[in-house]
Amino acid sequence: MSSKTGTTPRTLSILAALAFLIAATVAGSSLATASSGSSRAADQKADARPLVIGHRGASGYRPEHTLASYELAARMGADYIEPDLVSTADGVLVARHENEIGGTTDVAEHTEFASRRTTKTIDGVAITGWFTEDFTLAELKTLRAKERIPAIRQENTIYDGRFPVPTFQEVIDLSKRLSRELRRPIGIYPETKHPTYFRSLGLPLEEPLVRTLRNNDLDRRNAKVFVQSFEVSNLKALNSQLRVPLVQLLGAPSTKPWDVAAAGGATTYGDMATPAGLAETATYADGVGPSKDYIVPRDPATGASLAPTSFVDDAHAAGLQVHPYTFRNENTFLPAELRSSANPADWGDAISEYEQFFRLGVDGVFSDQPDTAVEARAGL
Ligand code: G3P
Ligand code: CA
Secondary structure, three states, X not given: OOOOOOOOHHHHHHHHHHHHHHHHHHHOHHHHHHHOOOHHHHHOXXXXXXXXXXXXXXXXXXXXXXXXXXXXXXXXXXXXEEOEXXXXXXXXXXXXXXXXXXXXXXXXXXXXXHHHOEEEEEOOEEEEEOEHHHOOHHHHOOOOEOOOOOOOOHHHHHHOOOOOOOEHHHHHHHHHHHHHHHOOOOEEOOEEOOHHHHHHOOOOOHHHHHHHHHHOOOOOOOOOEOEEEOOOHHHHHHHOOOOOOEEEEEOOOOOOOHHHHHOOOOOOHHHHOOHHHHHHHOOOOOEXXXXXXXXXXXXXXXXXXXXXXXHHHHHHHOOXXXXXXXXXXXXXXXXXXHOXXXXXXXXXXHHXXXXXXXXXXXXXXXXXXXXXXXXXXXXX
């Protein structure tokens, strides 16, 4: 939350909650979405419609985290494009979902890099493969992206081998070019990936992130930028460095943010999702990015949707925007009642899922098929 006004974050959080309650009392709960969120976050959402965030670009149609994927997302109507950020060996931020790149590039076909295959422990998990921090940017640029889930997204595989790994700066350059061409602002929604791990390597993500945003005149209250993280401590630090809104991502309820776990802390994501936890989150963040299950849980036995929780209302009461992840058209990602067949790759009734979450008052959606999200939003 804003630390630039002289008012304490806690006070602002309480004021935001009071504003929400007054608006809801006066005009009914339908105003909850429009009146929620801090002023920093509200700057990002002037038209009050739920935001469509192109998740890893338009990753339902192109290999994720490529300029082609981001460009398609913008052309499909996404308000924001979402790069996950990791570091190269020479400290350049690049867009990859993970620092392990065996699953999303052709690195395994590059015999010159065979010796770099190794096993590392990332956030407590042993992972074998090739890692961005072991490649200079020049080396990484010799690789080409490939589809992460070819069994589900076979059509995307025709684009394998075509697109390089983009830098964060190249993503920003693309957003600026498309903003001019499409005559509407295309925002960026960067995520710091494994920030504690990268800092331990001497390759921190936050300094180049802040530097890059400032170099591009994007560290402004009305810049179309959100910064997100699954960790807590780096968001708290960024809150005093950046003017743009911050989003706390929430992973599985029983797990802890890695920085919390590494410091011996006890707080789980589930704790952070309670009203008290959300009020605490609002002292440094402007929004939360929960997995969809926090809002509409699923029966673990059948995969069918259960009754919605009070999460959206609780987060709004704390003054937080709510941007759940991840909306995908394929049956395998949909609740049982919306699947169209037993084929996991077939598309099901994704529109109904968006509509349910829009009715519940979410402020934005991370979507792999932004055109579907835009179509669902058009019905509001
Ligand atoms: O950042 C929102 C969503 O992308 C979080 O999950 O693992 O896809 O980055 P992940
Ligand atoms: Ca992400």
